[in-house]
Amino acid sequence: MLDQSELEHDIYLFHQGNLRYSYQLLGAHPTIQDGKSGIRFTVWAPNAKRVSVVGLFNDWDGRQHPMEKVNDNGIWNRFIPDLETGTIYKYEILTNHGHLTLKADPYAFSSELRPNTASAVYPLNQYTWKDEKWMEQRRQLNHYESPISIYELHLGSWKYIKEEEYYTYREYAEMVIPYVKELGYTHIELLPLTEHPFDRSWGYQATGYYSVTSRYGTPDDFRYFVDQCHQNGLGVILDWVPGHFCKDAHGLRRFDGEALYEYENPSKAEKTMWGTLSFDFGRNEVQSFLISNAIYWLKEFHIDGMRVDAVASMLYLNYCKEDGDWEPNEYGGRENLEAVAFIKKLNEAIFNEIPDVLMMAEESTSWPLVSAPTYLGGLGFNYKWNMGWMNDMLRYMEMDPIHRKYHHNLITFSLFYAFSENFILPISHDEVVHGKKSLLNKMPGDYWRKFANLRVFLGYMFTHPGKKLLFMGSEFGQFDEWKDVEDLDWELLDYDSHAHILSYMKQLHQLYKDMPALWELDHKEEGFNWIDANNYEQSIISFIRNSRSSNDQLVVVCNFTPEVYHHYKVGVPRLGTYKEIFSSDAEHFGGSGQTNGVQLEAIATPWQTQGQHIEMTIPPLAISILKKTSTSGEGKRLNEK
Template structure:
């Protein structure tokens, strides 16, 4: 069979921007030509005078393997017999001015281990997936009405070996996957996996968009990791970076001697804040490259969704630029219409192939309808990080607890817009780096109060409408902020307070999984009701979370001061009996042990707009959750009493 030359239909669709799986056309593919096994190489380089393949197989002598232009718009291709998986290669590109460039393959499936920069041939086939049961469950579940609790991980620093070496994908499957499952999370979010040259970019400045980083092993070993996640009932979300790319010489920058993946205009191309370049979303081949890449991670690696990084930097031309570098679009505005259309096309395309995918926007702006469908005028994501909630909550929590009353609005304002988008509440890596301090160390007060404050925050977060995300280390109260070249301070678990925090987060996560009121109606006002948002004087909030069954309702009270209230009255939605379902002040969590044991009976005393109320013990710096176990129909009860009957 002859598969050495890309077909004209695929080439046409690629240049039109509609070849949704262009990674099957471009790159290095093990194949046959006239019965001979080898590799077909194809690359887009429209400005090049000549393109050659160099590698181990030809002693890096480009004259032995020139490529041939197979499309008017600059796709080059050749077939080289005998090349095997694992071999190193690059493209040798002769520019119009006679300069020779040596570029890694933009569509390479594997890369040389840093500090090397070559691409490597890899055949992605021959992996036996065993996650069909997971895929079937995913198809039948609603992402909106299911629990979603994400553990954000940087694979290079979650744990390291005693000699400082990385854990491999296989070793992480054995260590990380059971840990996350036991902790009660539903999904792992992995910080950028695409190949990147510099460790301290954390993967956000990539050179190999189709190449899972070789730091931790091979592509097949990463498939094994994802397969293990799915078999453990864990979804996998990848941090994905379509907004910008690194300037390293072997990467995408001026790929064929001129701007290609980036804008021609430096004013549009430069991202001065990060020292990177913006993709040119006006070029159909570039849009094709990125949308195909999103599908590639789902096709090849069974990734369940993407967290799209820095959406604000796509939406606005002048994001992060000093005022003297500002530019305007054709209408005189700040928006980037090409990028906006790209995001809409991205989401529309992904959902056409993967209706149950997670497409999450990390967006710090007030752009409307981020999670509305494209056909309704939205950007088409199905989730958005709630950066406003995060900023307000951390600002509030960092305030000395005795002065929080004056900042009470920071607690309650998020409910004004909580249902305007489908939100994820993030406490991510961005909040524990660059001198911001760890979550625990942000908390005011003495040693005990720091832990109590953090437990109260986590309880409030878990009760607040929206899905959840916590960065690694937050679950045991790491004192130091994230150290991006070292692993987490696991030795802290030898200390009671950190061990108790770890247990608390695990139990809180499992409570979340058990209680449908905390997720079933997350994106509907029907799933939430204030009981009392106004107790600023005592820095207390009381609200209700609801599911479709009234008996599954929860009443959540959070005390954000260290003052203990032995009898704090709250209005409740149902007459009857309640039990304390969860208390962050429990002794096993490191709290003071101020609990509400046994059954709590309501009184027919109107409070907080409800005809019935409870007296509860409200511990210092704590979140307490109550659940009805016996609901009394007061009208029916009064009717019985009118006939001379009494309650049993």
């Protein structure tokens, strides 16, 4: 029996939707009661006639360990002595309709390996962390004015032993971390690791929201992975799915015989495009469940941030639905007002509890102020994925260069809104699967042009305002699209072109981290100035990236055609000598070598939007990055050439 005097307040907060640590109240917890060690089981099932704990320990016989109803709002409890960590269990629920169902624990901290579906007892507090230095640095960091480059990763298809046989979290730590660290990324983002029955859902259709998937080991094995990332200077972001859950019988669907975690109204509950169910965001206990779940991952696993999946599907009642399949809100609109309120409440709770984490919204519409604080009318995230930039750029890059001049706005339009949110530029798993082709294979042209297009695209991505995210395999030019049941084509690194792309990414990352102009003012208009946005005939753009120090200014020139131009004039912000510090056309990257090896002296004649200019070689399908290295008082007059 629960100690009512101690837990009454927590139970009250749970039913009010304000218990931020509900996983400490519910679930299976090793404890001592009346001098005996055992497991305390607590579950919320308000519509059940009877709830029992069942498992191998009682031959799955619900008559042996019935639970006691703690309150009228449906919390049930049972202490069972002599059970230990690792005990396999479920809840047997007798519904109001007289049916018996077996359900996994919504708050289970571990689960059986699929295809088995039972929950497993696992303690929260037995791992000893060694990442104190990282956590202290994280508290001091202003991430808005720091480099952030994210390697999006699906563990099982990064590298595996054989199909459906994977390495452990600890083994992945030994392989993944040195690789990602050497490439220069600042963070790893993991596709959802909440327990899920179907491998090919990639974790996006979960049953165990508090269970790290057992495919790769135990919860403490995963803590080790995160700990090792931190000790090696890498942050960890977890893909999190609060918008919907799968319908598998052992999961949350009609948990106690009635709609409990999902909406009762099918028009609000059904996510027909995915075959899943939406959480009932207006139900207080569901709010406690989800808010506590986010805090659980951030606190108990030292996760540095959450990428919140499919936010648009939460915000809009008509998301991917035909007319007649959805009902407007009380004001006649299509916004899910309960979901909007929940998202704001979620972010307020998280930043109140853990103010130094990242909350990133995958939100694909023009909903305003996604990354603004709630007190300013925003949703309260601190970052938003820039899906508009991603869609425009991929559409542009897939075109034959001869046609690009007719669609020049696709590479410039993003700068009209680049500072309306705190953006992340994402090239994620969704863009390289289901027939969309790999990032390299989207590029037009022959073998050489494909790689050149990839280099200029990645260069523009890393010099464009916004933090960066790239899905695994793109860093070495995976030719095939993502094969989620196989691992990456690592053998491609035996070929020069792919090895050159990997080297390119390492040096691009080094440049990115070394140059404050590429991140210090990422979210401020003064961090970017066009030099020439309008040269559509030659498909060339040029711009300036600024930092707080004028000495760190960079001039960036991108050519999206295979033409070479000599003595091309580019306006520059100040007189002096300019040096090309990076060129994607360098021979050691697999380029043609049309680089600017000599110093470029600014000429004191206005050009484009600047008061002076340089003359340079523009390489084919390439990005050139220049930096002023010295100051010349008068500059070089045009007639002195």
